[in-house]
Amino acid sequence: MTTDPAATLGFDQLVPPVLVNRRSAREVFVTDHARAGAEGFAIAVRVAHDHPLWSDQRPHRHDPAVVIEAFRQAFVVVRHEYLGVPRGTPTAVQQLKLAVQELHAFRADGTTPLRGVIKVRVTRTGDTLDIAGDFFVGPVVAMTLSFGSILFPRDSYREIRDYQRSRRAADPGGAPKAQPIEPELVGRYDRGNVVIGPAVRRNRFPLVVDRSHPSFFDRDYDHVPASLLIEAMRQSALRSAADSGLRTGEAALTRAELEFGIFVETDVPATCSVSATGQQGTVTASVGIDQAGVRVASGILELTEVKP
Template identity: 65%
Template sequence: MSHDPAASLSFDTFVPPATVNRRSAVEVFVTDHTRIGPDEYAIAVRVEPGHPLWSDQVAPWHDPVAIIEAFRQAFVVVRHGYLDVRRGTPSAVQHLTLDVPELAAFRVDGTAPLQGVVTVRVTPRDAAYDIAGTFAVAGAPAMTLSFDSVLFPRESYREIRAYQRARRFAEPLAPAAEAKPFLPEAVGRRDPANVVIAPAAPGRPGRFPLLVDRTHPSFFDRDYDHIPASLLIEGMRQAALHTATEAGLRGGEAVLTGAELDFGIFVEIDVPAECVVSVTGERGAITATVGIDQGGVRVSSGTLALTEVR
């Protein structure tokens, strides 16, 4: 890898939204990109401090979860711009890991964007790609992240999805009961529009209904026939933050600093789903075991690490 991939990259102008499979320019993080090796790439990214979702957290830090989206956009740039994957090819993440070794890189000063360079190695594997790399701020590593992405034949994707759905939901399911969302401050948010879970129903502790707003400008900036991973991750994080507070493991604000997550099955938009969470640890360092349940099946699972900051 190049020792300083940022040297030749610009942070001045965002790429067109279609370049990263987005519609709104507000949701674009990539500003520049280049190949730095046979299977290595450097992508400049910038997250504006006023972003309606990724700048909404109560904690006085840029949101590390925004860089998951930056990595997704980086892979879109690589696969279409360098690997000749046809635009519109459906894909899905199956496994994701991240670690934040230097939280200070995400400190907010109130005006400056979060910007840095995503450097990734993209390795083809059958009908999938393994993506692994770092996010560096001013040349210093601030996050490591890896995920795999499965590509589906465009012509047969709808048939694949219909078959999966028919097998899982042979019988009609009862509609979800109307659920009132948490207050924003209970889940680390300021804007009620960004709250994606509701309190657990009586007799179902640790199981929080997932709220799906298909008009949300960030989670649903493009058409999906399933719940996107970004919304699942946010639901699990909000459930973990609330549960940690209830367990006395969180007195101040907490930032996501680690994750290991598996996304085994597509999560349907029109079927009720729950975020299932338990927490362990001590004040300041929290580990949450998380999952998404739908139709009696655990469709996503893993662990999150939360670090309390003051």
């Protein structure tokens, strides 16, 4: 009888931060990993119940959005440990899809970490890598996810970034001046985790980019990381969804289909526009991030009100 490699994975010891492109052990979620067949991989993850970013919400559930970061870390492990991609190779996510299959799998008691296994398959075609799989909590498929990404030769990456920056003038005063809105308006407690400011026009919110944030900028970036862009989209959707009657403190991200274009500069103002519609506790939001007149990211988010 063949043993499922996932059944032997451990959750007790986090991998070294360098293995998942992090600096702080606090930001590491991967605990173990194994190959599962010719193209399959299993990665165990653990997220602390008191993580300063991902636990900054209502205490009765874990945040499904944290699985995006866990999935990214799983992707880093797979490409470097199993596929031979050299460390330091620049990579960018171009598409992301997720769908929560079972919200009850994210229920929390306020003291127990979120533990699960990510089972994925990776397809490589030239410089593109596609990864798709499931996040299991015990035997339950809690979420399905997929990333489409591209690898850049280092010289090409620098040329691309220099060209992109030449097309967008930096703000002479530094980072955008927007101040974060009140945390409760986007389902947060800590103002430091708010990444949008007051609307500059109806349903259009400026991004707040704090390069000292310990999670979003755990390592040096020459651009705004996708994790912050996704959170800006979610917070913008939450803020707008309140007009549809959604209680922002009780809303979970349950579906996303996002596309990312060119890199987003940290020192050039950017805004997120949103159009939200919904009924019976579910809101679907069309979102787009613009910088210097260019649409740099866009997609669809679904937010679902969760009862305690």
